[in-house]
Amino acid sequence: MKQLASRALDLAVARGASYADLRIARREDQIIVVKDGKVEALSSAESQGFGVRVIADGAWGFAASSQVNAREMERVTELALQIARASSQVKERDVDIGEPFSIVDVYQTPVQIDPFAVPLEQKIDALLAADAAMRRVKGIKVTEASFEALKEEVTFASSEGSYIEQRLIETGGGIEATAVGEDEVQKRSYPNSFGRHQGKAGYEFFEAMRLTENGERIADEAVGLLTAKQCPSGITTLILDATQLALQVHESCGHPVELDRVFGTEASYAGTSFLTPDMLGKFRYGSDHVNIVADATAPGGLGTFGYDDEGVPARRTPIIANGIFTGYLTSRETASRLGHKSNGCARADGWNRIPLVRMTNINLEPGQWKLDDLIADTDDGIFMQTNKSWSIDDKRLNFQFGTEIAWEIKKGRLGEMLKNATYSGITYEFWRGCDAVCDASHWRVWGTPNCGKGQPVQTARVGHGTAPARFRGVRVGLIK
Amino acid sequence: MLGKSESRTILEQALGYSWADQTEAVLLSEDSSLTRFANSIIHQNVAETNAELRIRAVFGKKVGVAVTNNLSPDSVKQVVESAASMAMLQEENADFMSLPGPRPVPEVKAFVDRTATCGPEERARIVGVVCRKAKDKGLSAAGALETGQREIAVANSLGIFAYHPSTLASISTVIAAENSTGYADFLSSDVAAIDAEALADEAIDKALRSRNPVSVEPGEYEVILEEYAANDILDFLVETGFSALAVQEGRSFMCNKFGQAIVDGGVSIWDDGLDTSGLPIPFDFEGVPKQKVTMIDRGIARDVVYDSYTAGRVGKESTGHALPAPNPEGPMPTNMFFASGDASIEQMLRGVRRGIWVTRFWYTRTVHPLTVIVTGMTRDGSFLIENGEITQPIKNMRFTQGYLEALRNVEMIGATTKLQRSWFGGNRVPALKIAKWNFSSATEY
Numbered sequence: 001m002k003q004l005a006s007r008a009l010d011l012a013v014a015r016g017a018s019y020a021d022l023r024i025a026r027r028e029d030q031i032i033v034v035k036d037g038k039v040e041a042l043s044s045a046e047s048q049g050f051g052v053r054v055i056a057d058g059a060w061g062f063a064a065s066s067q068v069n070a071r072e073m074e075r076v077t078e079l080a081l082q083i084a085r086a087s088s089q090v091k092e093r094d095v096d097i098g099e100p101f102s103i104v105d106v107y108q109t110p111v112q113i114d115p116f117a118v119p120l121e122q123k124i125d126a127l128l129a130a131d132a133a134m135r136r137v138k139g140i141k142v143t144e145a146s147f148e149a150l151k152e153e154v155t156f157a158s159s160e161g162s163y164i165e166q167r168l169i170e171t172g173g174g175i176e177a178t179a180v181g182e183d184e185v186q187k188r189s190y191p192n193s194f195g196r197h198q199g200k201a202g203y204e205f206f207e208a209m210r211l212t213e214n215g216e217r218i219a220d221e222a223v224g225l226l227t228a229k230q231c232p233s234g235i236t237t238l239i240l241d242a243t244q245l246a247l248q249v250h251e252s253c254g255h256p257v258e259l260d261r262v263f264g265t266e267a268s269y270a271g272t273s274f275l276t277p278d279m280l281g282k283f284r285y286g287s288d289h290v291n292i293v294a295d296a297t298a299p300g301g302l303g304t305f306g307y308d309d310e311g312v313p314a315r316r317t318p319i320i321a322n323g324i325f326t327g328y329l330t331s332r333e334t335a336s337r338l339g340h341k342s343n344g345c346a347r348a349d350g351w352n353r354i355p356l357v358r359m360t361n362i363n364l365e366p367g368q369w370k371l372d373d374l375i376a377d378t379d380d381g382i383f384m385q386t387n388k389s390w391s392i393d394d395k396r397l398n399f400q401f402g403t404e405i406a407w408e409i410k411k412g413r414l415g416e417m418l419k420n421a422t423y424s425g426i427t428y429e430f431w432r433g434c435d436a437v438c439d440a441s442h443w444r445v446w447g448t449p450n451c452g453k454g455q456p457v458q459t460a461r462v463g464h465g466t467a468p469a470r471f472r473g474v475r476v477g478l479i480k
Numbered sequence: 481m482l483g484k485s486e487s488r489t490i491l492e493q494a495l496g497y498s499w500a501d502q503t504e505a506v507l508l509s510e511d512s513s514l515t516r517f518a519n520s521i522i523h524q525n526v527a528e529t530n531a532e533l534r535i536r537a538v539f540g541k542k543v544g545v546a547v548t549n550n551l552s553p554d555s556v557k558q559v560v561e562s563a564a565s566m567a568m569l570q571e572e573n574a575d576f577m578s579l580p581g582p583r584p585v586p587e588v589k590a591f592v593d594r595t596a597t598c599g600p601e602e603r604a605r606i607v608g609v610v611c612r613k614a615k616d617k618g619l620s621a622a623g624a625l626e627t628g629q630r631e632i633a634v635a636n637s638l639g640i641f642a643y644h645p646s647t648l649a650s651i652s653t654v655i656a657a658e659n660s661t662g663y664a665d666f667l668s669s670d671v672a673a674i675d676a677e678a679l680a681d682e683a684i685d686k687a688l689r690s691r692n693p694v695s696v697e698p699g700e701y702e703v704i705l706e707e708y709a710a711n712d713i714l715d716f717l718v719e720t721g722f723s724a725l726a727v728q729e730g731r732s733f734m735c736n737k738f739g740q741a742i743v744d745g746g747v748s749i750w751d752d753g754l755d756t757s758g759l760p761i762p763f764d765f766e767g768v769p770k771q772k773v774t775m776i777d778r779g780i781a782r783d784v785v786y787d788s789y790t791a792g793r794v795g796k797e798s799t800g801h802a803l804p805a806p807n808p809e810g811p812m813p814t815n816m817f818f819a820s821g822d823a824s825i826e827q828m829l830r831g832v833r834r835g836i837w838v839t840r841f842w843y844t845r846t847v848h849p850l851t852v853i854v855t856g857m858t859r860d861g862s863f864l865i866e867n868g869e870i871t872q873p874i875k876n877m878r879f880t881q882g883y884l885e886a887l888r889n890v891e892m893i894g895a896t897t898k899l900q901r902s903w904f905g906g907n908r909v910p911a912l913k914i915a916k917w918n919f920s921s922a923t924e925y
Contacts, residue, residue, distance in 0.1 A: 032622070033808050038573045041806030042566045045547035046559075049530065061600075063524040066549045079527055086520040086600035087515075090608045120569050128571075142729050144808070180730035185850045193562050265518040267622035267661075268654045271842075274924075352528045389845040391878070393857045398878055398923035400855045420848060422855075422923055424878070455516055455624040478855075478880050478920050 005157035008052055008073040013159050015081050017054040020157040020446060023309060024050040024068060025351035030116065034127040040144075042120075042283040049351035052080045055434055058094030059087035064352040067234060098336035103163030103313070107306025110299075111167040111202030115149035118203045123147050126211065127173070133215025134177040139223035142178040145211060146196050149203075154309075170302065170461065171205045172198030172447060175206040177219040178188065179226050186225035186419060188218040188404055192243045193387050198447035198461065199300045221405055224417055231421035233405055233477035237381030238423055239374060239470045242438075244403050245364065246464035247387045247444035252427040253285075253292055254362040254462070256396040257327070258345075259334040261357075270453045271394025272404060274427070275325065277338060283325040286431030289367055289469075292320040294329055296344060296360035301463035302447035303360035310355055312344035323432070331357050349458035356454050361445055363465030367437030371468050374436055376412040382476055383407045384421050392427075400424040401476070423476045430471060438467035481596075482509050482531060484643045487633035490533065490551060494638055497560040500537035500567065502579045504636040506765055506804060508532045511596075512628030512648075515603040520611040520621045524605060536805045537563035538579060542570040545806045577792030582639040585769045588753075588760045595647035595671040596629040599851050602671070603627060606651070609676035610683075614655050617684055623653030627671050634767035642767040648759070649674060650901065654860055655683040659695060659925065660873060662686025663708065663840050663860035667899045667906065669759075686839060686861040693873040695922055696864060702835035702891075703917040704828050704865065707898035709838045710912045712856070713883045714749065714818050715902050720849045722775050723750075723801075724790035725810025733852055733884055737781045743887035745779040746821055751813035753800065756897060758815040759906030763800060770800035773813065787811035803904075814905030821893025821910060828913040830868050836917070837863040838869055841879075852883040855922065880920040889915040 005022050026048040033041035050073065051064035061084025064365035065077045066449035125391040127145040134143040157163045178187045191197040191209055199205045240248060260266055261273040275283070296314035298304055305314055310332050318326045328334075331346035334357055346355035377382065389402035406421035407414045443465060451460040482490070487507050494505040507533035516524040532549045548559040548693065569883035603625050626648065632677025633643045651674055652665035664682035666674055705713075717733075726732035734743065753761055753770025763769050766788055774782050785803030792812055801811035836858075844856030858877050863870045894911035901907075 031806075033806070035808055038575070039570045040573070040808045041545070042543070042570060043545040043547065043806050044562050044566060047532075047547075047549050049549065059522065062524075064527070065529040066531060067529070069841060076529075083513075083525045083527060083600040086604040087525040089601070089604045090517065090520075090522040090611055092519075092521050103577070120566070124569065124571075142731075178729070178731065183850070237506045263519070264620070264622065264656075265523050267518055267620075267656060268516075268624060268652060352524055352530060354524060364738060389847045389855065391843045391845045391855045391857065393876060393923045394842055394859055395923075396859065397925075398876075398921060399880060400880070400920075402855075422847060422880075426924070455524075456512070456514055456528075456626070474923075 002163065004070060004073060005155065006229065007070060008077045009157060009159045011055050011074060011077050012052065012081065017056045017081060019055040019159055021053050022050060023156050023351055024152060025152060025154045027350060028151045030149045030368050032127060034131045034136050034145045036143055037131055039124060047214055047350065051351050052077045054080045054084050054352060055095050056084035057088035059084050059091050060095060061087060062354045078172050082427040095333060096336045097332040098341060099280055100160040103311055104163045106165045108167040109200045111169050112369060113203035115171040115203040116151060130175050130211035130215045133212050134175060134219040137216060137219035137223060139179050140219050141180040145175045147173040147206060148196060148198065156309065156311050157418065158311055164307050164311050168200060168305060169202060170198055171203055172207060173206045173211065174194040175211050175215055175218065175223045179222040181226035186222050186227050188222040189386055190214045190218045192446060193404060194450060198302050198449045199445065200302055200304045201300045205300065225405060225419045228417040228419040230476040231418040235473055235475055237378055237470065237472050238474040238476060239378065239381060239383045239468060241385040241468050242442060242444065242466045243446055244387050245383055245466040245469055246448065247390055248401065249362055249364050249464045249466060250448055251392045252396060252399055254359040257329050257355045258327040259330045263334060263337065266453065269455050274395040274397050279325055281326060284323055284432065285320045285325045285428055286323045288322045288435050288436045290320055290323045290431050292315060293363050293365065294319050294345065294360050295363055298361040298445050298463065298465060301361035301445040302449060303462040307313055308344040308346045309348040310342065310346040312342045315344050317343045329359060331355060331359050347460055349460060353458045356458060358460040359427050359451065359462040361463035361465060363445065364437065366440040366443040366467045369436050369438045371438050371442055374438060374468065374470055375409055375414060378409045378470065379411060381409040382418065382421065383409055397427050399427065422478050423474050424478065425474060430474065433472040433474065434469055435472055436470040438469065444466035481511050481629055483630060483726055487643060488641060490556065491633055491635035494533065494535060494556050494560055495635060497598050498537060499752060500539055500564050502538035502637050504536040506534040507633040510630045512626065513600065514624055514626040515600065515607050516624045517607050517611060518622040520615050522607060525600060533559060534804055535559050535563040538568045539567050541572040541574060541576045542567045543576055544570065545575060553666045567770040575793050579636050579638055579674045580640065580766050580768050580798055583769050585642045585763045586754060588756060588762045590646035590669050590760050592647045592670040595627055595649050595669060598627040598671045601660065602647060606674060606676045608654065610653050610680040610823060613680040614684060619684060619687055620656045622651055623651065625651045634765065634766060640767035642763045651679060653679060653683050655687040657687045660687050660690035661860045662690060667901060687924065690861045690873040693875045696874050697876060698919045698921050700918055701830050702918050703914050704835065704837050705912045706839050707900065707909050707911050708840040710909045711907050712841045712844050712898040713886065714816055714907045714909055716846065716852055716883050718813055718816060718856055719903060720846060720852050722784050723810040723812055724784045724786045727784050728790060728793065731849055733850055734781050734784055740781055741779045742781045743779050743884060744890040746890055746893055747776055747779055747887050748819035749776040749920050751785060751816050753815050754816060754819065755873060758817065758908050760815055760892060764802040765804045766802040768798045768800040768802065773799050785811045785813050812904045816902060816907040818909045820895055820897050822895050823892035829865060832865045832868055835865040837865055847880060853880065854883055855880045875925055876923050877919040878921045879918060881918045886914050886917065891915050
C-alpha cells in the first residue's frame with residue numbers, strides 16, 4: 001500500500017503539484033432491519049477505492065476511483081492534475097494550506113467487542129425481541145428495530161511525508177413504534193429518532209441500549225399520543241431532553257462555527273453563517289451556562305477519530321466559553337486564512353469525496369442540575385423529548401424544531417402528555433435564555449449519523465454530548 | 481463506464497455463482513464530475529469513477545442482500561456467497577412472493593455523448609461565464625456544475641435483463657449582493673443545453689432586485705411560488721403519500737381517500753418513466769418496466785406506485801417503482817409531472833392585493849406527515865406584491881403550511897413547467913398561485 005501511495009504522490013509532484021495527498025479507504029457496513037416481527041433488511045455492503053487531491057497552478061483538483069491498482073492510480077492522479085489546472089482558469093489567488101507537517105502513526109477505535117465478530121443470529125434475535133416488546137401494545141401499527149455496524153480502514157499519505165493508518169469502528173441501533181388512528185399518525189423512537197443511536201464503539205454500545213426493556217414504554221407512548229392534547233401555542237419555559245438538545249446544538253451551534261460556511265464556500269448549498277470573524281472572542285452566543293467544545297477525542301463519540309482527513313491530530317477545541325463565542329471548526333486552508341493552524345475538522349465521507357470542514361463531537365458541557373430537581377424548580381413550562389422535525393435558515397439564525405412527545409410542567413411536576421410539539425427561535429436569543437444544564441450523570445455523547453453537506457453531497461457521522469437543559473421565554477406550538 | 485456487454489457479463493457471472501432459489505444482480509456504475517464555485521472562483525473540483533454490484537439472494541421466503549464495488553471475479557463470487565449466507569440466516573418473510581419475471585422493457589434515449597465526454601476545461605469555461613457576469617456587476621457567484629454518465633443493469637435468475645445508460649448535466653447558482661441573493665438552476669441530459677449567460681442573468685437580476693429587503697409581518701398571505709418553490713410541494717407529496725408501502729402502513733394522506741377529491745380540480749400529478757422531458761428510466765431496480773401511474777387526476781386521488789413486494793402483498797402487479805433492495809422505505813416514483821395550467825406570470829400577479837412572491841424554499845421538513853404539514857424558509861429572492869405589482873424585496877420568512885391544504889387553495893397554475901431535481905429523480909413542475917400561505921416567523925436577512 002505504501003509503495004502504491006508513494007508512486008501516486010511522486011507522480012503528482014513530478015508533474016507540478018505543489019501539494020498532493022492520497023486516501024485509500026475500505027468501508028464495510030452491516031445493516032439489519034426488523035419490521036413488524038420480520039427481518040425486512042439484512043445486508044452487507046463493501047466499498048473500496050482511493051482519492052487523489054492535488055494543488056497545481058495554485059488550485060485544487062481531486063479525482064477518485066474504485067479500482068485500487070497502480071495503473072488506475074496513475075490515470076486518476078493525471079486526471080486530478082488536469083482538473084486542478086482547469087480550476088486555475090477561474091481563481092483569484094493561490095490556495096494556501098499553511099505550514100507543512102508530517103506524521104506517521106496508526107490509530108484504532110478502542111472496542112470491547114468487535115460488532116462484526118458477533119454472530120448475525122444474536123443480533124437478529126436482539127432486534128426481534130425488541131420488536132416483539134413493542135408489538136405487544138394494542139394500537140401499534142408498525143414496529144421497526146435496527147442495527148448497524150460500520151468498519152472503515154483508511155490510509156492517508158501526503159507529499160509532505162505523512163503516512164497514517166486508521167481503523168474506525170461504529171456500532172448502533174434503535175427502535176421505533178408507529179401508532180395509527182383515524183386522523184392521526186404518531187411515532188415514538190428509542191434511544192433516538194431517525195433509526196438509531198450510533199457511536200464509535202463496539203457491540204457493547206448496542207447492548208447497553210437495552211432496547212427490549214424500552215420497547216413497551218415507547219409503544220405505549222405512541223398510542224397515547226393519538227389522543228393526547230395538542231401542544232399549546234405561546235411563550236413559555238422549555239426543558240429539552242438530551243437527544244433533542246443534541247440536534248439543537250448540531251444545527252444552531254455546530255453548523256454556524258464551520259469556517260468554510262463563514263467564508264462563503266457553502267453558499268450555494270448548505271448556506272453560510274451569521275458568525276463573522278469579527279465576532280470571534282466577543283460575541284455573546286448564550287448565557288454563562290453555555291460552554292461548548294469540539295472534541296474529536298471523546299470516548300465513544302460518533303465524531304471521534306485519531307486524525308482528520310488532512311492528517312491533523314484529533315483534539316479538543318473551545319467553541320463557546322461561558323456564553324462567549326471563542327472558536328471555529330477549521331481545515332488547513334480555512335484556518336490559514338485567519339492565520340491559525342487547523343484544529344482537525346476536515347473530514348471526508350469515504351474515498352470518493354474531498355475533506356470538508358465538518359463537526360467532530362460538538363459537546364455542551366454538563367452543568368449542576370439533576371433533571372428531577374430542574375423540573376421541580378419549574379413552575380410552568382413544557383418538557384420536550386426526541387426530535388421529529390428540524391429546520392433552520394441558511395445563516396443558522398431562525399430555527400424550528402418539532403419533537404415526538406412533550407409533557408406539560410405544572411407547579412414543578414410533569415403533567416399531561418402533549419402531541420405535535422414544536423418550538424422556534426433565533427439562535428443567540430435562544431441560547432441566551434438557557435438558565436440551567438443538567439449534570440454529568442445525565443450527560444452522554446449522542447450520535448448524528450446523517451449530517452449532509454457539500455456537492456456532491458457528503459454524509460458526516462458526528463456526535464453531540466448533551467444533558468437536559470432549560471430555556472426561558474421560548475415560543476412553542478405553531479402547528480395549524 | 482462498463483457498457484452493456486461488460487455489464488451483462490458481470491451480472492451473468494454473478495448469477496452463475498449463485499445456488500439460491502432465486503437471485504437478482506444489479507449493477508450501478510457512474511463516471512461523474514462536479515465543478516463547484518464560490519466567491520466567483522472554482523474552489524472544489526472533483527471526479528469519480530465507481531461501479532457497485534448488488535446481489536439479492538432468495539431461499540424460499542428468506543432474502544439477503546450484499547453489495548460490493550470490487551468487481552474482480554473473486555469479489556463477485558464472495559458477494560454472492562455473502563448474500564446467500566445472509567438469506568439462509570433469516571426467518572421466512574411470509575409477505576415475500578417472488579422476484580419478478582421478465583416483461584418487455586422499452587428503450588428510452590437519455591444518453592448524450594457530449595455530456596459523457598465533457599471535461600474539466602469545458603466545465604471551467606461554463607462556470608467562468610457565470611463568475612465573470614457576476615463580477616461585472618460587483619456581485620459574487622456560488623454554485624455547482626455537474627456532468628456525468630450512469631448505467632443501470634439488472635438481471636435475475638427468472639430471465640430478466642435490462643440495461644439503461646444515461647447522462648446528466650446540472651448547474652445551479654446563488655448570486656450574492658451585499659444583503660441579497662438570487663438563484664437559478666438548470667437540468668438536462670445534454671450539457672450543450674446549458675445557457676450559462678441566461679442562467680447568470682436570471683440569478684443576477686433576482687439578486688439586484690432583492691437588495692435592501694424590508695421586513696413584513698408574519699401571517700397568512702396569498703403567494704406566487706416559482707417552479708423552484710413549487711417543486712418542494714411535489715417532493716413532499718412523493719415522500720409522504722405516493723408509495724404503496726405508506727398506504728399499506730396507514731401513514732399516507734391517500735389512505736381511504738381513493739376516488740375522492742383531495743386537492744383543487746386543476747391539479748393533476750403522475751409519474752411516467754418513459755417521458756423524455758423529465759429524467760426517464762424505463763425500468764426499476766428490479767428490472768420491471770415502468771408503468772405510467774396517475775396519483776392525482778384533476779384533484780381526485782387515484783393511485784400509488786408499487787414494487788414487487790408491496791404489489792405481491794395485495795395481489796397486484798408491480799408498477800415498476802422499486803428502489804434498490806433492501807428497501808424498508810418502499811417503492812417511489814422517479815420521473816414526476818405536475819400538469820401545467822394556462823396562466824402567465826402577468827395573469828398570476830393581476831388581482832393580488834397584498835401577497836408574497838417566493839423564488840425558492842429551503843430546509844423544508846415534515847412537521848406532520850398525514851396532513852403533509854411542512855416547515856421551512858424562503859431563500860434567494862422574496863418580494864412583496866401589492867395591488868398586482870411586485871413592489872419591494874422582503875427579508876426571508878419561515879412558513880409552517882399544510883401542502884395538501886395549499887393545493888386545495890390553488891388559484892392559478894403556470895402555463896409552462898420546469899425540470900427540477902427531486903429526492904428520487906426528476907420532477908416537472910409549473911409555478912403556482914395559492915390563495916393562502918402561513919408564514920409563521922421572520923429572520924434577520
